[in-house]
Amino acid sequence: MRNTLLIRVGQDPGAGCQWxxxxxxxxxxxxxxxxxxxxxxxxxxxxRIVALVPGIDCLLTTVKxxxxxxxxxxxxxxxxxxxxxxxDEVEDLHFAVGKANxxxxxxxxxxxxxxxxxxxxxxxxxxxDVIQLIPDLLVTPWTENRTNIVVDGAVALVRTGPSGGxxxxxxxxxxxxxxxxxxxxxxxxxxxxxxxxxxxAGSIPPELPVADIEVEQYNGDALALLARGLDTGSIDLLxxxxxxxxxxxxxxxxxxxxxxxxxxxxxLSHVAMGIDYYRLGKESDSLGTxxxxxxxxxxxxxxxxxDARVQMEQQLAQLQRRQGSGGQFLVLLARSGDVLRNAKEIxxxxxSYRAGRLDVELSAASLQxxxxxxxxxxxxxxxxxIQSATTEAGQRVKSRLRIQVKTA
Numbered sequence: 001m002r003n004t005l006l007i008r009v010g011q012d013p014g015a016g017c018q019w020x021x022x023x024x025x026x027x028x029x030x031x032x033x034x035x036x037x038x039x040x041x042x043x044x045x046x047x048r049i050v051a052l053v054p055g056i057d058c059l060l061t062t063v064k065x066x067x068x069x070x071x072x073x074x075x076x077x078x079x080x081x082x083x084x085x086x087x088d089e090v091e092d093l094h095f096a097v098g099k100a101n102x103x104x105x106x107x108x109x110x111x112x113x114x115x116x117x118x119x120x121x122x123x124x125x126x127x128x129d130v131i132q133l134i135p136d137l138l139v140t141p142w143t144e145n146r147t148n149i150v151v152d153g154a155v156a157l158v159r160t161g162p163s164g165g166x167x168x169x170x171x172x173x174x175x176x177x178x179x180x181x182x183x184x185x186x187x188x189x190x191x192x193x194x195x196x197x198x199x200x201a202g203s204i205p206p207e208l209p210v211a212d213i214e215v216e217q218y219n220g221d222a223l224a225l226l227a228r229g230l231d232t233g234s235i236d237l238l239x240x241x242x243x244x245x246x247x248x249x250x251x252x253x254x255x256x257x258x259x260x261x262x263x264x265x266x267x268l269s270h271v272a273m274g275i276d277y278y279r280l281g282k283e284s285d286s287l288g289t290x291x292x293x294x295x296x297x298x299x300x301x302x303x304x305x306x307d308a309r310v311q312m313e314q315q316l317a318q319l320q321r322r323q324g325s326g327g328q329f330l331v332l333l334a335r336s337g338d339v340l341r342n343a344k345e346i347x348x349x350x351x352s353y354r355a356g357r358l359d360v361e362l363s364a365a366s367l368q369x370x371x372x373x374x375x376x377x378x379x380x381x382x383x384x385x386i387q388s389a390t391t392e393a394g395q396r397v398k399s400r401l402r403i404q405v406k407t408a
Contacts, residue, residue, distance in 0.1 A: 003029070005044035006230070008052040008136060008223050009037070011115075013122035018223045019043065026230060032221035041126040051123065051130045052226065053237070055137030055157055055167035057115050061085070062105040062164070071097075075240045078108055088112070094242060098163050098235040107163030109135055109235045116242055131244065133237040137165045139229035141198070149173070149197045151206065152222040163235060170206055177208045198225060328356045331405055335380040343376075345369045358403040359387075363396050370397055381406050 004022040019040045021029045033043075063081050065074060078097060079090035086093065094116050098107040116133075123130050140159040142148050150157045156173045159165040168176055177193065195213040199205045200222075205215045218225050238244055292308040298315075305311065336358065340348060345365035352359045364370040367389065374384045385402040392398050 002048050004050055005040070005047040006050050006052065006223065006227055007037075007040050007044070007128075007130075008226070009054075009119065009122070011054050011057060013037065013119055018221055020223050020227055021047065022227060026227065028224060028227060032223045034221075037122060037126045037128065041128050044128060049123075049128050049130045050132045050134065050230070051119070051128075052134055052136040052139060052223075053111075053115075053119055054155075055135045055165070056155060057111055058135040058137060058167075059110040060135070060137060060164050060166065061108050061110065062101075063108055064103075064105045074106070078106070082108065082110070086110070094237070094240065096235050096237045096239045101162075107235060109138070109163075109237060111135075111237060116237065120242070130238070133242075134230075134234045135237070136226055137167055138163065138234040139226045139232070140165065141196075141225065141229050142232050143196065146194045146196050149195060150222055150225060151197065151199045151203070153200075156206070162232065173206050174208055177210055198222075328405060329353050329358075332358045332382070332403060335382055335405075336377055336403055339373070339376050339380065343373055346373060356404060360401045360403065361399075362401070363392070363398045365396060367391075367397055370399055374401070377401075377403060 003024055004026070005019055006022055007017055007019045009017045014037065016034065017037055017040055018032050018034050020032045021043065023029050033039075061082065063078055065077055065081060074097060075095065078095050079093065082095075083090050092113055094111050094113045096109045096111075098109075100106050119133065120130070137157050137159060140148055140150050140157045142159045142162065148159045150159075151170055151173075154170055155167055156170045157165065157167050158173075158176070166176075177195075193210050193212070195208060195210050197205055197208075197213060197215050198218050199215060201217040201219045203217075288308070291312070292305050295305060295308040295312050296302060298312070302311070332353070340346070340360065340362075346362055346369065347364075348360060348362045350361040364373065370386065370389065374386065377384045383404045383406050387400045387402050389397055389399040
């Protein structure tokens with residue numbers, strides 16, 4: 001398990017918090033620090049985030065649901081099983097359920113939905129991805145057959161069982177231990193309870209009407225004490241509408257149509273690509289067959305065709321070598337023909353070819369035009385020599401060029 005950052009917030013999560021880093025075994029690796037949620041988020045980068053919320057905002061109770069139901073049906077049934085015991089409308093409350101005890105009763109933590117929204121919005125605002133949200137009552141140290149109390153300033157956290165307890169103002173703590181109703185009449189007797197009370201070091205414990213009471217002092221912040229009880233029957237509030245699965249579902253829902261379009265576009269593009277690939281493959285086969293047919297018609301004496309295109313190139317190269325200077329003429333004509341034909345302000349009056357040289361007689365509008373023609377031809381891999389250049393009437397230049405293929 002990854003290291004954890006344990007964060008404890010108050011009823012106003014934005015007002016500040018305490019946090020404590022824990023190693024993979026749940027042992028604190030530092031001291032408790034206090035500050036804003038923004039500061040806690042910086043320290044929690046890369047860690048599991050577990051958050052404690054005020055027990056004073058939670059009601060802990062138990063309920064027995066007949067029969068065996070899956071968890072989703074159980075979460076739907078519990079609110080209505082407890083409806084008569086609650087002063088608020090069940091639609092305004094959030095119910096989280098723990099594991100059933102030996103008697104078949106389910107422990108339930110009840111929180112106002114608006115409080116849940118406030119907690120989660122505060123965490124989201126600073127980028128904290130909380131994986132567990134637990135009432136601080138349910139991480140109060142607990143031992144069997146004993147009521148444990150953590151006095152934390154003005155609030156006392158009272159844990160009466162694995163999944164039971166309540167939070168109360170410290171000054172009113174004694175009232176909750178003062179009397180207990182008898183079953184057979186309206187008389188009252190002192191509650192016979194064994195109590196273990198944790199108080200801040202150097203403070204005076206509140207008086208309780210209990211004979212069997214142990215007092216233990218703790219140093220520093222109560223959060224270090226609460227960290228010991230993370231695995232003692234806590235109920236994760238992130239259930240039902242607030243489960244992480246539901247949260248991801250809510251985040252994903254607005255993007256489902258877009259994602260569907262992207263997937264459809266991806267599939268269509270690949271189908272179209274496959275069709276094009278198939279069509280081009282057929283065209284390639286057809287062209288290959290046609291090239292081979294042309295090759296056999298051009299060279300009817302060929303007995304074996306391996307690669308018609310390569311063999312055609314080889315045959316043409318041999319023909320050019322046999323033609324000698326004729327081959328040079330074709331190269332000269334190919335490289336210079338379109339340049340001479342498309343040159344502006346140039347008039348060709350004659351041309352002759354001899355011994356690998358092309359002599360061209362022409363007139364140009366100016367010496368600059370003639371020089372530009374030379375540069376263009378030179379860029380085609382040709383050697384160009386201006387053998388004569390005479391200025392005539394109208395400033396036109398009569399010239400003779402000798403053009404040859406450049407030799408390496």
